[in-house]
């Protein structure tokens with residue numbers, strides 16, 4: 001037998017070779033091990049997680065559910081679907097659930113994207129839109145932001161007959177900027193019939209005045225909204241997100257998912273978290289205070305930052321990658337931003353008061369501020 005000259009790379013779907021690799025926030029244990037740090041003294045402000053932990057009501061529900069984990073989950077997320085339908089004033093058949101809202105975005109790719117399609121998105125938008133677009137061999141059309149904010153006029157102008165989807169995260173990650181509700185509604189109304197509007201609402205619970213696209217859904221417009229339990233509900237590790245859209249769209253999306261893509265503990269947690277109003281309120285408050293502390297620090301030391309509507313903030317530090325490395329060495333994990341084309345910035349997730357103070361102290365040292 002001759003030694004094979006054909007490699008796995010030769011056999012791979014050619015689209016895979018162009019696929020960028022996602023760089024996640026680094027886990028505490030991994031960083032602690034690498035730098036010989038005490039994991040208890042290491043803080044992670046890198047993935048926009050809830051610094052208060054998980055919703056206590058969600059955790060209690062999970063404990064109660066542990067004795068049922070030998071059973072397959074409800075593949076249709078019946079209870080969660082009913083509850084969310086009621087909460088949002090929609091019908092249960094307008095939902096699709098995923099292993100994180102990232103999976104729901106991928107389901108949209110499965111159901112709708114073909115290689116000839118274009119997908120319009122912001123240049124510094126949440127990177128998963130681009131990853132999913134490339135994964136299905138479609139073409140990302142990246143529209144520059146204006147003042148770190150999605151430029152809806154320019155995005156409208158970027159739409160062609162080939163456009164299948166346009167994505168808007170508001171607030172956007174990593175910039176933390178929003179588009180005003182009225183502007184988003186106008187944009188959604190302006191789109192031609194062959195374009196699906198994907199609104200990513202991962203941080204909408206932090207907003208005082210979130211946009212509501214349900215009336216437009218009722219008009220039959222092509223809209224999919226993405227939400228997640230990873231952020232304000234503090235359930236990132238459970239992996240649960242959902243999309244809501246027209247029932248005809250949801251039916252297509254449900255066709256392309258795996259039968260048991262959302263595990264039963266995540267479903268139990270999410271169901272309870274929706275009732276944990278005190279936790280959500282406290283999370284909003286801690287976040288508001290944290291944003292004030294972080295922006296106050298930046299103002300004191302004349303660091304540029306982007307005012308944020310999310311639970312994170314971009315700070316201009318010079319060499320973002322180097323500052324990320326130096327902070328990591330002293331046990332503070334943040335996120336470098338050159339994968340987003342913002343090499344001078346780091347993204348800081350808002351922590352608890354003491355964590356924010358620690359970040360500010362270490363950043364002060366690392367940057368040699370006086």
Ligand SMILES: *Cc1c(COP(=O)(O)O)cnc(C)c1O
Pocket residue numbers: 048099100101102103126169172173200202227228229230231236239240241
């Ligand atoms: C964090 C985040 C999500 C949530 O992803 P999950 O897969 O639900 O954890 C979605 N969109 C944006 C813009 C985010 O920042």
